[in-house]
Amino acid sequence: MTQDVEKVSLVGAGPGDPDLLTVKAQRLVREAHVLLHDDLVPAVILALATARCEIANVGKRCGSKGITQAEINERMVEAARRGLRVVRLHGGDPAVFGRLGEEIDALEAAGIPFEIVPGVTAGSAAAASLGVSLTDRRKSSRVIIVSGHRATKAAPFAATDWKEVAREDATLVVYMPGNNFMRLREELLGAGLSPETPAVMVSHATMPAEQRAAATLATIHLLPHMDSPAVLLLGRSLDCRQRKQDARLAWKEAELILSSL
Amino acid sequence: MTQDVEKVSLVGAGPGDPDLLTVKAQRLVREAHVLLHDDLVPAVILALATARCEIANVGKRCGSKGITQAEINERMVEAARRGLRVVRLHGGDPAVFGRLGEEIDALEAAGIPFEIVPGVTAGSAAAASLGVSLTDRRKSSRVIIVSGHRATKAAPFAATDWKEVAREDATLVVYMPGNNFMRLREELLGAGLSPETPAVMVSHATMPAEQRAAATLATIHLLPHMDSPAVLLLGRSLDCRQRKQDARLAWKEAELILSSL
Numbered sequence: 001m002t003q004d005v006e007k008v009s010l011v012g013a014g015p016g017d018p019d020l021l022t023v024k025a026q027r028l029v030r031e032a033h034v035l036l037h038d039d040l041v042p043a044v045i046l047a048l049a050t051a052r053c054e055i056a057n058v059g060k061r062c063g064s065k066g067i068t069q070a071e072i073n074e075r076m077v078e079a080a081r082r083g084l085r086v087v088r089l090h091g092g093d094p095a096v097f098g099r100l101g102e103e104i105d106a107l108e109a110a111g112i113p114f115e116i117v118p119g120v121t122a123g124s125a126a127a128a129s130l131g132v133s134l135t136d137r138r139k140s141s142r143v144i145i146v147s148g149h150r151a152t153k154a155a156p157f158a159a160t161d162w163k164e165v166a167r168e169d170a171t172l173v174v175y176m177p178g179n180n181f182m183r184l185r186e187e188l189l190g191a192g193l194s195p196e197t198p199a200v201m202v203s204h205a206t207m208p209a210e211q212r213a214a215a216t217l218a219t220i221h222l223l224p225h226m227d228s229p230a231v232l233l234l235g236r237s238l239d240c241r242q243r244k245q246d247a248r249l250a251w252k253e254a255e256l257i258l259s260s261l
Numbered sequence: 262m263t264q265d266v267e268k269v270s271l272v273g274a275g276p277g278d279p280d281l282l283t284v285k286a287q288r289l290v291r292e293a294h295v296l297l298h299d300d301l302v303p304a305v306i307l308a309l310a311t312a313r314c315e316i317a318n319v320g321k322r323c324g325s326k327g328i329t330q331a332e333i334n335e336r337m338v339e340a341a342r343r344g345l346r347v348v349r350l351h352g353g354d355p356a357v358f359g360r361l362g363e364e365i366d367a368l369e370a371a372g373i374p375f376e377i378v379p380g381v382t383a384g385s386a387a388a389a390s391l392g393v394s395l396t397d398r399r400k401s402s403r404v405i406i407v408s409g410h411r412a413t414k415a416a417p418f419a420a421t422d423w424k425e426v427a428r429e430d431a432t433l434v435v436y437m438p439g440n441n442f443m444r445l446r447e448e449l450l451g452a453g454l455s456p457e458t459p460a461v462m463v464s465h466a467t468m469p470a471e472q473r474a475a476a477t478l479a480t481i482h483l484l485p486h487m488d489s490p491a492v493l494l495l496g497r498s499l500d501c502r503q504r505k506q507d508a509r510l511a512w513k514e515a516e517l518i519l520s521s522l
Contacts, residue, residue, distance in 0.1 A: 012385070142408075
């Protein structure tokens with residue numbers, strides 16, 4: 001049996017624009033026999049697969065019957081053992097807030113060879129779309145990537161965490177930011193971060209449905225709700241107020257809430 | 262003159278493997294009239310440009326006459342004004358430890374339109390190559406991206422910084438890590454981080470010349486010197502000791518120094 005086992009590809013689909021797939025990811029999707037994808041991977045990328053490819057949405061949010069991680073793992077293993085080319089397609093980069101670790105463990109435990117194909121992560125895509133850098137030797141010497149998702153659960157991602165990331169010289173990138181920034185605001189302000197610190201939320205970065213809203217730390221609780229995938233960026237390297245005042249940065253449409261308090 | 266000005270593309274080349282270029286980056290390189298690239302962009306990617314394309318290494322480390330950022334900016338502006346398609350090709354993602362902010366400012370000041378094309382950043386590539394995730398809901402809830410470069414200068418990136426990033430539930434990704442990890446070791450240990458915390462250095466991730474060396478925080482000062490581009494990963498999500506012991510992770514060759522103290 002072993003000689004028939006096919007390697008599983010754990011692939012980053014990037015932010016959504018098919019032009020931002022890697023060359024390798026594009027090829028793997030085209031050659032896949034089985035494509036197991038996150039909710040966040042858009043139809044325009046899935047359309048690259050052949051008509052014979054078995055495509056399944058294994059996203060956690062995907063209504064109806066809610067597939068478990070164990071079921072996803074089992075499905076990958078089973079298809080690989082049948083000699084099928086399996087592509088597990090994660091939104092963004094698979095190593096950032098996917099369930100990649102659990103998938104690796106399952107494949108290793110089952111003795112299935114695998115490869116990881118990195119992708120463009122949502123924070124990079126959002127910055128590119130905004131026309132800003134995440135680091136800047138004049139303003140930001142680090143990038144801190146956190147998930148807002150856990151903050152909404154009775155999970156370890158608690159109060160003190162926001163204080164710890166309160167640094168004037170860091171760019172904070174919050175994945176799955178949710179919509180309640182009251183605690184984030186209080187704690188970052190309480191830790192001494194400037195109320196003028198620019199903040200921007202970007203939804204569907206790089207896609208036609210892209211939306212953005214800008215604020216400052218002082219007004220961050222006024223940011224509107226946005227669809228997933230969304231990312232919240234906060235830090236001096238965004239510098240959006242100044243850019244807006246300078247009228248140098250072309251903000252799309254009027255989704256802009258400028259620090260008005 | 263204005264109608265002839267061409268948009269400048271500030272493009273991420275990814276980690277080095279041409280297969281890990283985005284589809285868009287590949288196309289832009291092929292169509293470029295002028296290609297201004299970092300040292301870290303390999304020849305195999307530059308070879309995608311046409312024979313007529315003017316290619317210049319504008320990397321800071323590139324010996325001989327050392328081009329300044331102002332000269333790079335000037336060159337982009339001048340070529341765009343001549344109606345040429347300029348691609349400024351950064352290693353990895355342009356928003357992470359490039360000079361993207363300064364280039365944006367220069368283009369905006371000159372009234373030259375531009376676009377940013379995000380790329381796969383070195384940390385994602387190194388994790389993919391190692392077969393690990395950067396986050397893991399069981400082990401790591403955040404990724405902290407810092408540059409080791411500034412640590413070697415009389416710059417703000419000072420002693421306290423390592424203490425601040427000492428978190429059991431974070432993955433630390435150090436770009437341009439250099440080769441002296443004594444202070445990092447002392448401070449992270451001093452801040453209470455486990456001496457068993459896995460650490461891995463990866464050089465030329467995803468390229469044929471890729472090298473890796475594994476250690477723990479306790480043995481991190483024994484990591485060998487490695488060529489740029491290199492990245493140092495540290496955190497429980499790497500879990501390489503356990504993986505090594507379990508003989509589940511296929512480490513290439515014998516560059517492995519395992520926690521031997």
